[in-house]
Amino acid sequence: MVSDFLLHAALAGIGVAIVAAPLGCFVVWRRMAYFGDTMAHSALLGAAAAIAFDIDATLGVFTISVLVALALLALERRGGLATDTLLGLLSHSALAVGLVVMGMMTGIRLDLFGYLFGDILAVDGRDLALIWGGGAVILGLLAYIWRPLLAATVAPDVAAAEGMNPARQRLIFMLLLAGVIAIAMKIVGILLITALLIIPAAAARRIAHGPEAMAAIAAGIGGLAVVGGLAAAVQADTPAGPTIVVAALVLFLVGLLPWAKLRPGKEAEHG
Amino acid sequence: MDAEAPKPDFAHAPAPGSALFRARGVGVRRGGDWLIRGIDLTIDPGEIVTLIGPNGSGKSTTAKVVLGLIRPDAGKIERAAKVRVGYVPQRLSIDETLPFSVKRLMTMTGPAPEADIRAALARVGIGHLADAAVQRLSGGEFQRALMARAILRKPDLLVLDEPVQGVDFAGEVALYELIRDIRNELGCAILLISHDLHFVMAETDRVLCLNQHVCCAGTPQSVAADPEYRRLFGPRAVEALAVYQHHHDHAHGPHGEVIPLRAGGDPDAHSHGDGAVCHAHHEHDHDHGPHHHDPDLPDDPAGATDGQ
Numbered sequence: 001m002v003s004d005f006l007l008h009a010a011l012a013g014i015g016v017a018i019v020a021a022p023l024g025c026f027v028v029w030r031r032m033a034y035f036g037d038t039m040a041h042s043a044l045l046g047a048a049a050a051i052a053f054d055i056d057a058t059l060g061v062f063t064i065s066v067l068v069a070l071a072l073l074a075l076e077r078r079g080g081l082a083t084d085t086l087l088g089l090l091s092h093s094a095l096a097v098g099l100v101v102m103g104m105m106t107g108i109r110l111d112l113f114g115y116l117f118g119d120i121l122a123v124d125g126r127d128l129a130l131i132w133g134g135g136a137v138i139l140g141l142l143a144y145i146w147r148p149l150l151a152a153t154v155a156p157d158v159a160a161a162e163g164m165n166p167a168r169q170r171l172i173f174m175l176l177l178a179g180v181i182a183i184a185m186k187i188v189g190i191l192l193i194t195a196l197l198i199i200p201a202a203a204a205r206r207i208a209h210g211p212e213a214m215a216a217i218a219a220g221i222g223g224l225a226v227v228g229g230l231a232a233a234v235q236a237d238t239p240a241g242p243t244i245v246v247a248a249l250v251l252f253l254v255g256l257l258p259w260a261k262l263r264p265g266k267e268a269e270h271g
Numbered sequence: 272m273d274a275e276a277p278k279p280d281f282a283h284a285p286a287p288g289s290a291l292f293r294a295r296g297v298g299v300r301r302g303g304d305w306l307i308r309g310i311d312l313t314i315d316p317g318e319i320v321t322l323i324g325p326n327g328s329g330k331s332t333t334a335k336v337v338l339g340l341i342r343p344d345a346g347k348i349e350r351a352a353k354v355r356v357g358y359v360p361q362r363l364s365i366d367e368t369l370p371f372s373v374k375r376l377m378t379m380t381g382p383a384p385e386a387d388i389r390a391a392l393a394r395v396g397i398g399h400l401a402d403a404a405v406q407r408l409s410g411g412e413f414q415r416a417l418m419a420r421a422i423l424r425k426p427d428l429l430v431l432d433e434p435v436q437g438v439d440f441a442g443e444v445a446l447y448e449l450i451r452d453i454r455n456e457l458g459c460a461i462l463l464i465s466h467d468l469h470f471v472m473a474e475t476d477r478v479l480c481l482n483q484h485v486c487c488a489g490t491p492q493s494v495a496a497d498p499e500y501r502r503l504f505g506p507r508a509v510e511a512l513a514v515y516q517h518h519h520d521h522a523h524g525p526h527g528e529v530i531p532l533r534a535g536g537d538p539d540a541h542s543h544g545d546g547a548v549c550h551a552h553h554e555h556d557h558d559h560g561p562h563h564h565d566p567d568l569p570d571d572p573a574g575a576t577d578g579q
Binding site for chain 1: 280335338339340357358360363365366368369370371372374376378379380386424466
């Protein structure tokens, strides 16, 4: 029975890692790391709103993340401030407002640490169903828009000129990102979600020779980080979410080793 | 962001006279200033239209109106229904973090059979680079890859925004030859934007000389003789417009090797007259010079077009 909650935790973490990996690749390719961070930070406000309005936490997080992303697009279109300034403004404002709102909810017992850094060991069957079900929907939609989204990432003008709709792809991508944030919050917490998106993708870059391969390898690395991080957390009695991120970092660093030099052939130029 | 501009509501009916694209009095305004104004432009099937003009004259803006990327603030646009467009942008920088091979670039906006991809790459002379990462290509190779991608779509209209920038002069000549050959093979119309005010492909059917408005238009020869053209481009225009024409006594293989053409060997070989009007600064030693698109020698070490 002792391994039951560990099994739940591992399944949940692996599920989130598999969904986060391909989206994380797009975050890296589109240089949207800070954008993802901003959406993730707004998740705390979403969780607070969910409690205040007594709705499902995942739904609250998803909704607020989408609203913040739309607000960013609107501000961007209005002009006047650089995008990174707007991102910094929204990111930290959303986090601060979320903390203030949480602080005002005196009557309720809140696990703030859990929101910020995740509570993977408390995953239950309902969470698992949400992660795998929601994850399947997100991955299905991503597969459906894969080519146009990739084209919109590589060359939006060319995609638009040749009959695609990059603005729509971007909007769908943002919705999918909000979905991942909503299901990943319980695993690594809002402060570390971006790490789960980006680190496996970055680690996969040096190995992969195509976009799909990079997404698949990132998923594998993410899953490995979850299992390794969980095991280490149980062993060393450290917080699980941060330990998973540390495990991902270790995998990334291992990937930086000059492997190419060990292999003969054309890869040597990368070393 | 251009891509965010709402799509112009083109009249999706075959334009009168079956033109692929027709603009009347088109203007684009940004922040109170007109980037272009009063542009009349017609592109008929199979013709080559070249836009020239100084920096900031609105060449790319005009091209983006044609492509539907910018909705004009004034004027009227008609385009024929189901015009298949191929677009080679002026600048395209593909992020280093994206593992993207030349072959993947080919199918970016639509699938294509492997054989067609190989053929398109071979056609532009970079068949050996199919599996290379796009970030590793030289400027000239990348331009050719983009061109292969566009022709793979078998477009009705090919829009080339400064296709020869970042390419040395010998490479430039080779690219112009390639563009001519592509037009002859595909029968597509080509809208060519040129950064070079003094040099226009001989096969150009119409030149539009832009400076926010169309200051003169017509055949290359008539534009060269136009006083507006000379007025706009100042002292250097005394040299007038050089129209690139030369004898084709050879072709180039995929690796840049020279293949001699005999009479009748290439239907195109004798279609150009002897009226070469190349000027002194455009003359080139085409027959004896080093191969100008040797794939092993990057012809653009600065990598200006692929953003390395």
